[in-house]
Amino acid sequence: MRGAVVTSISPGLSQKRVRDHNARLLLSLLLRHGDLPGSDLARLSGLSAPTVSDILRGLEADGFLKRGDPVRGRVGKPSLPMRIDPEGALSWGFKIGRRSAELILLDLAGAIRAERRLPYAEPHPDEVLAFLAAATAEICAGLSPRQVARIGGIGVAAPFELWSGDEVRHRSRTFRHWSGVDLRDRIAGFSDLPVSIINDATAACRAEHIYGRGREFSDYACFFVGTYIGGGIVLNNSVYEGRRGNAGALGSLRTVGPHGEGLQLVDAASIHLLEDRLSEAGLDPEALWRQPQDWSALARHVDPWLGRVAQELAGACLSTCAVVDFEAVLIDGAFPSSIRSDLVDRVRRYLVHQDSRGLILPRIEAGTIGAKARAIGAAAGPISSQYLLDTNVGMAIA
Structure with missing residues (x-):
């Protein structure tokens, strides 16, 4: 980026470091909010209009941004929104x-x-x-x-x-x-x-944060139901990986099995359990992964599995919110969108019946990226x- 070189955010006192931070900020705002004119970017970023204008020119010259169509208002000259250039x-x-x-x-x-x-x-x-x-x-x-x-x-x-x-x-x-x-x-x-x-x-959490529903929230948890369930967390508008890269290991949350035995969430709310159900019924579990995914013919086996996963996720949502006051929990997975919608609805219903004393219930929302999120x-x-x-x-x- 000429004039707005993006390298490391690590701040010094030099103008280059400040400019680098501000260029990243403007690109992040455009990805989060979509096309915006310089005046809106100045308001959202807290930067002065001349500073924003200067950085935008540099980002445009380096191929990271391009100009949108002029938007005519009631008063004054038309505003010119800037947008992300996909080729950037x-x-x-x-x-x-x-x-x-x-x-x-x-x-x-x-x-x-x-x-x-x-x-x-x-x-x-x-x-x-x-x-x-x-x-x-x-x-x-x-x-x-x-x-x-x-x-x-x-x-x-x-x-x-x-x-x-x-x-x-x-x-x-x-x-x-x-x-x-x-x-x-x-x-x-x-x-x-x-x-x-x-x-x-x-990675699935990062995809949702940058390109999906995560853009609506600042602090939230993500559950991704794959062969093995996992998750991630977002704090202060950024995915938090932790000191050793293992923050948000939500699949390791503790739960209890049908006989009172201690389990991890990964043992109670993963797709491999549905595969086992199908195998025990003499069906081919690979049917779950054939594209395009359609589980409707397997409803007899999917429904009880979905019920258990929803109950487990309702409890897991409260466990995560006992540590951080998340405003939302997003749920996605390697399954058809209809299964995702059903699961989210069930978690919402189960959540209100959980013992939530001392907690503020989060919003339960569906992710949008799907199986390619990782x-x-x-x-x-x-x-x-x-x-x-x-x-x-x-x-x-x-």
Whole structure:
């Protein structure tokens, strides 16, 4: 960015550091609120109109913003809204899951420009990383030199300790080869782009925060119901990963089983439990993942599972709000949108019957991103770290 270089938010006393912070702030506001004229950006940011105008010119010159159509009001000259230029930045998002790996190329506005998928049963790191290398090269071959130059990094989303969950559950698929794999080092063998690694559920939270319903709230928790449920938290308008990258490990919240035994939420509110129900009924659990997803023919098995998940989530919502006064809890997952709507409605109903003494009940809202949230959130990592404001970064004097 000429005149508005975005590097690190870490503030010093120099004008460059202040300008960097302000450029990130304006880009973040435009992503959050949509097209805005300079006057509105000045009001929302607290910056002076000349400062905003100067930064916007720099961002436009560097290809991060473009001008919208003039808006004519009743008095004075027309206002000129500024908008995000999708071509301003591109980023790879790579989701490593227990059934497939998914690669997307995301633009600054949150649109998926390209995607590739590798299904597998028992993946090996060599196979998955070879797919990543080949797929990125193939997609880049169809891009212009300018677009390739705008790719800022590779974000990887994967469950922490990917290899452990299936071994615990004695599944045939094994991830034992992933133990000890240094993904950054392996990816550096075929790409010089910076690599960021994030928990897959936290990545889903980031996607919702930057490009979904999360833009409506400042402090909230996200639950993402996948094969294993997980989550993430947002504090002060930024996804909070914690000192060791494991904040918002909502799948590890404690709950109680049918016989009074202690369980984690991941053992009581995950899709793998629905898979088990289908297997016990002699049905193929892979039916849950066929695209486009449609679970209507499985309603007899889905309904009791959905009821239990809703009850567990109602209790989990209160547990999270006992620690932080979240204004909302967003719920999404790797399931059809109709299942998401049903689940959210049930959680709302169950929540009012919970013992909430000493707590302020949060709003329970549906997410909007869906099954691709983890890949989108992974791709949003390099975009966020290079161009957007993180209000959880410390402001130590350099």
